[in-house]
Amino acid sequence: MNKRAKPPAEPDSIRCAIYTRKSTEEGLEQEFNTLDAQREAGEAYIQSQRHENWVCLPDRYDDGGFTGANMDRPALRRLLADIESGKVNCVVVYKVDRLSRSLLDFTRIIETFDRNKVSFVSVTQAFNTASSMGRLVLNVLLSFAQFEREMISERTRDKIAAARRKGKWSGGLPVLGYNVEQTKLVLDDTEARRVREIFEMYLERQSILDVANELDARCWRTKRWTTKKDTERGGRRFDKGSLYALLTNVVYVGKVRYKAEVHEGEHEPIIDPETFEKVQTLLQQNGSSGGKAVRNKHHALLRGLLHCSACQCGMSHSYSKKKGNRLYRYYVCQKAQKRGWDSCPAPSIPAGEIEQFIVNEIKAIGRDPQVISATLEQVRVQTAQQTERLQAERLELHQELRDAHAELGQLAATVGPGDSRLADAHDRIQEAERRSTEIEDELAALGGDTLDRTEVAAALAEFDAVWACLAPREQERVIGLLVERVEYDGDGGNISITFRPSGIRTLVGELANTKEEVAA
Template identity: 55%
Template sequence: MRKSQQSKPEKLVRCAIYTRKSTEEGLEQDYSSLDAQRDAAEAYVASQKHEGWEVVAQSYNDGGFTGSNMERPALRELLADIEADNIDCVIVYKVDRLSRSLLDFTRIIETFDSHSVSFVSVTQQFNTSTSMGRLVLNVLLSFAQFEREMISERIRDKVAASRRRGKWSGGMPLLGYTVENTKLVVDEVEADRVRQIYALYVEHRSLLPVVKELKQRGWTSKQWVTKKGDQRGGRAFTRNSLYKMLTNVTYIGKTRYKDETHEGEHDGIVPLDLFRRVQNQLKANGQSGGTGVRNKHNALLKGLIWCQSCGRPMTHSYSCKGSKRYRYYVCGTAMQKGWAECPAPSVPAGEIERFVVQQIQSIGTDEELLDQTIGQIESRSKQQQEALESERKGLERQLRNDHEKLRAIAANATNNRRVAGLPELQSRIDVASDRLNAIESERQSLQNQSIDNADVRQLLAGFEELWDTIQPREQVRLTSLLVDRVDFDGVAGNVAITFHDTGMQSLTAGTVEALA
C-alpha cells in the first residue's frame, strides 16, 4: 500500500507581530503585557504552519504609546518594512492594539492592501483577506473608537470638575509656584519675581519695554524637570508669553476653566489691586494699539488719565460743529457699554489739561504741596530700593540652594554616578550671579539719583516759563515724563495726580534742554 505524503505549502507567508501598550507601567517586569501579546500571536502562527506561516525575526513593540495616533516608532518601522515588501501578514492580539482611530486604521489598511498584506487579530479571529473579515473589523474598530471617545469625555469632565473646585489639574507649574502632592505651592523667590514683573508693566505701560528689561535681568519662564528627568521651560520672555503671564488668574488665587473663573486651593501671589491695574492697562493698550500710537491731536493726558469711578482708562475723543472741534476724554466703560453705565462718562479735554498743568506749576509755590510731592517721589524710590533688596535676598537663597546641589553632584560624581541637569544648573548660577551684580549697580544708581529739594524747587518755579516756550508735541512728552497717572473723579469733581519719580530725577539732571 502506498503511503500518502504531506503536502508542502506553495508559498512562505512572512508574519510580523505588532504589540502595543498605552502606558509604561509594568513594562520593566520580566513578563509584561507585550510579551503576553507576542506569545498569543506566535501560537496563532504556529497553528498555521501548514499554510507556510512563519514569524519574522524583527520585533515591533510600542510600549508606552497611545493608539489614538500614528506617532509610534515601531508602527513606523512596520509600515516601512511593508513598503519594502518584507512582510506578507501583520498579526496583533486585538484590533485596538494597531489603532484606536477609525481614520488612522483605514489609512493603515490601505497601505496593507496596496502591498497585498493581510491582517489578523488573534482573539477576534478574522482575516482581512475576506469580505466578512473586513466587515467585522470595521464594526469592532468603531466600538474601539467609541470607547476611546468615552474615555476622553470622562477625562474632560474630571478636569472640569477639578477646576471648578479650585484644584490644580496638572501640567507644568507656573513661574512663582512649585508642585507638591499634586497641589500648587508658592515659591517665595519666584513669587517676588512675578510681582516685580507686574510692577514693571505698570511702570512701562507696554509689553515690549518689559520684555527688554527682563532680558537684561536674565529672567526666564519657569524651569521645570519632569519625572522622566526632561528639562522644560527656562525660555526668554516674548511679548506673547509675557501677555499670558500678566492675564493669568492663577496669580490671584483663582482657577479658570474655559470662560469660568473659580476660587483656587492655592495662595495668590499678586495683590488684587495690582492685577486689576495691569488688566486695565492691557485693555487700554488693546483698544489704542499701545503707548506707541501716534498722538495726532497732541492730547496731553493720552494714556495717563483714568476714570476713578469705573477704574477704566479714559480715551481721547472729539466732535466737530462746523469748523470748530471739541475734544473730550471719555471713560472706557461708557464707550463700551453706554454712557448711562458711568456716573461721569466724559470730561472736556482742554479743561482738565489746563488744570493738570496748573497743578504742576503750583507745586513750586506751595510749600506743603511741594513737600507732599517730594515725599511721594521719595516713597516710590524707597519702594524700588525695597524691591531690589527683596530680589537680592531671593537670589542669594537660590544661589545657596544651587551650590548645595552642585556639591551633591560632585559627591555623586565620585561614586561614578551620572547626574542629569548639570549644565542647566551651572547656567542658572551664572545668570543669578550676573543679576546680583546688576542689582548692586541699580541700587547705587538709585542712591546717586536721590532728588535734591532745592533742585525740585528751582525746576518747578520756572515750569510756567518753560511750558510756554516749547511746542505742543514737546508739552505732551514733558507731561508724560513728569506724570505717571491722573485719576478723574467726576462724581466728586476731584483730580488726583501721581508723579514719576524717575521723571523728576531726569528733569533735575538737566534733560529739559534736550526736550526743547
C-alpha cells in the first residue's frame, strides 16, 4: 500500500503594523502628506517580504502633530495595546526616530516588543531587532536622535539669551505702553501717556494704594491683548502687586532684563532715567523692597502666617504712631489694603493681642497631657495628609515636566527663536523643577523618626522658661518652625491654628538646644 507524502504546512502569517509620526500638524491637511508617504514606504517594504509570508494590517497607526520625545501619543498607545492583545507580529517604521526620540522611552517600547515576541523594522535604515547587530545599530541611531533633540533645546536657549543681551524683545507678557509687532516693541501713544501719568502720580502721592484707587476710579486697566489662539488676556484692575511691577519695570527706560542682567533695548523709552530712579528710591524708602529682616523690623511673630478667613487672603503687619510717639502694631487684611476697608468685615486686629494668644496656646500644649496627646494625634493626621498631598503634587509635576519638555521640543522644531512660547516653556520647566526639589525635601522631613510623647512633654514643659530668654528674632523663628497657618474669623471672633506636621519634632530639638545654651 502506497502512502502519499503530506504537503508541507503553510507558515503562519507575519502580521505587520505600520507606525507613522510627524511632529507638527503643518501640511497634514494635504491630500497626500508625509504620513501617507511613510505608510506607502512601509507597505512597499512589507510587499517585498511577501515570500516570508508578511501581511500588512489594514489598521492605521498615525500620530500627526505629536513629538517623539515622550510616549503620550494616541496611535502609539493603541499600537502597544494591540501588541499586548496579540494582534501584531512586527512593527514597521520609516525611520527609527518616528517611533521615539528618547532612549529611555524606546527601551520601554522594545521591552514590550520582546515580551510579546514582536520584531521591529526600520525601512530606510535596513535592520530589524531579530539580530544582535540590529539591536546595536538601533541603539546607536536612537542615541543620536536623542542627542539631536537635546542640542536643539540648547541652541534655542542660547539664541534667546543672545537676543536679550542684544536688547531685543524675545517674548513674554506684553506691557502697558507698547504693542508687539514682528517681535519688536512699538510705542502705543495712548497707553504711553497713561504710563507717564502713573509715574507722576506716584511721585506726587507716594502711596501705591492711593494710586491704585485713583486708577480704579479712572477705570484704567492693565495691558489687554489677544493671544495667537484668539484668547483675551489682561485688562484687570490695578492692585498693589501689578502697580508695583509696572513701576519697577526697566522696559520703560528703554532697557530689557535677562535674569539678573539689564541691557540697553532697541525700543523707545517712555520714562526718563531721572524720573525712574526717583520712583525706585521712593519705593525703597516706603518699604516696598528690602530684605526680610528689614521689612520685619518690629518683629511681628505672625508675619506671613496670619490669614483672614472671611476674605481668604493673607493679613499684613503694619503700625502707626499716636501721641507721644507710642507705636501701635496691628495686622490688616490684604484685601482691605487693596480694595478699601469696607471690603472686609474685620479688616484689622491688634498685633500684640493675637500674638500673645498664639504663644499662650503653644504654652498650653506642654501643661496638659491630654492636649499633648491630642496635638500629637493631630500632627500624625496632618503628616499623613500632607505626605499624600505632596506625593500627588509630585506626580502632577512629573507629568507637567514631561508635557513641557515635549512642548519645548515641538516648538524648537517649528517656531523661531524669538517666540515667547519658548521662553514660557523654559520658565515652566524651571519652576516645576524647583518645586520638585522642595517637595522631595519636605517629604524627607516628614518621613523622619516618629515623635516620642515623653520627650515632647518634657521639652514643651520648659517652653515658658526658654521662651522668655529668647531674643525677638529667635521667637519669630520658633513660631515659624511650629505654626503653619493661623486663620482669623473677624465675624465670629474665632482663631484657628494649624501646626506644621514636622514642626513639633523640630521645635523639640530647638528648645532642647536653646535650654542647654541658656544654662551654659
